[in-house]
Amino acid sequence: MATKSPPRNKSKRPAKSAAKSSPVGEPKAPAQTATFEPDLDDALRHFLQITALPGLSGHEGLVASFIMDQLRKAGAPESAIILDTAHKRTPTPGEVGNLIFKLPGTRKAPRRLLMAHMDTVPICVGCKPVIDGDYVRSADPNTGLGADDRAGATVILSAALSILRNGLPHPPLTFFWPIQEEIGLHGARHVDVNLLGNPTLAFNWDGGPAEKVTTGATGGYRMQIDLKGLAAHAGNAPENGVSAVVIASLAIAKLYHDGWHGQISKGRRTGTSNIGVIHGGDATNVVTDHVRIKAEARSHDSKFRQRIVASIEKSFYDAIKQVQSALGKRGSVIFDGRLDYESFRLSDDEPCVAAVEAIIRSVGLEPLRAISNGGLDANWMYVHGIPTVTLGCGQVNVHTTSERLDIAAFKYACRIALRLATGG
Secondary structure (H helix, E strand, C coil): CCCCCCCCCCCCCCCCEHHHHCCCCCCCCCCCCECCCCCHHHHHHHHHHHHCCCCECCCCHHHHHHHHHHHHHCCCCHHHEEECCHHHCCCCCCCCCCEEEEECCCCCCCCEEEECCCCECHHHCCCCEEEECCEEEECCCCCCCCHHHHHHHHHHHHHHHHHHHHCCCCCCEEEEECCCCCCCCHHHHHCCHHHHCCCCEEEEEECECCCEEEEEECEEEEEEEEEECECCECCCCHHHCECHHHHHHHHHHHHHHCCCCEEEEECCEEEEEEEEEEEECCCCCECCCEEEEEEEEEECCHHHHHHHHHHHHHHHHHHHHHCECCCCCECEEEEEEEEEECCEECCCCCHHHHHHHHHHHHCCCCCEEEEECCCCHHHHHHHCCCCEEEEECCEECCCCCCCEEEHHHHHHHHHHHHHHHCCC
């Protein structure tokens, strides 16, 4: 942990108004707002570099190394850069833990935390980022861009570098790059909270436009369902078998027809569920005796989420009763489920929300409140006792091959992050 302020760059330039220093064609902050302008071209270059790195969940090592290298080049003390051991506690063992960078304040004020996850989804492996007009996209049409969440990771890196290079005054700061967000928010869940320094205000960057202010998110439950049937020769004696495929088919069909799959609405209560993965069988001439299914259930209402899970389980138990061999034998089922993250909702007057909305207005945008139907690292930060608001940084069509980054929104996000880091 850092014990003194990082060395200041002697070539520090004086603060400029955002309006005067904005490149031609870039959105401008109000003329009356005097603040330091981040190096937006440098931030975009870093985004292109970091997005070209592979970084699936559990394989964030190259991304972490890139960020640490940039921090060191900007003068960050080695003692202020921390890799925790969260990857040794996650369900999927990883090659590196969460990355944390801490700075003592140059003035007395509550600590602020800026965070964005490092990992991407499989479709983004092999990305070749290119600038295409007002956007960045992957030159390879078969891959996504990975702006979720390399854009966020770069936004908070830009803020850290601006402070280090220019000796900007700031409150105590923690920069936090979690791992394994895409497969269950595992980095944020398993972080050593003591390493974060007890922040009072916390800000997370993930998907959407720069003015988006996400103050709540749904809760998610994941399930593994193992169906055991009875093998038999599918040609000579199929009647002696119990097909796990048939059991699965009946159960899933019942979920669909009874309104417990996909978008779910029962009275005033809503949620979602999905059968996402099915594995089973090795040959067409064998009655399949084992099928493994992976499913999920989500709802902002924890009691209704439990009801969704119970309905999924019941559909499989009912399906088992419908399938038997000629000798009256039936299959069985084993459920293995866990809560990935609980839902949360920040109050309208939460200090981090008020701080974010004031800064967004200061750059000429109007805050747009949102509640997410997906999980965020902020879900687990809330559980850790650190209320965290989530902002966007220009990602569009994430998790698809048509994903792109809105460059203007990304640069707005860099401005917002620096103003939040320096205390506005």
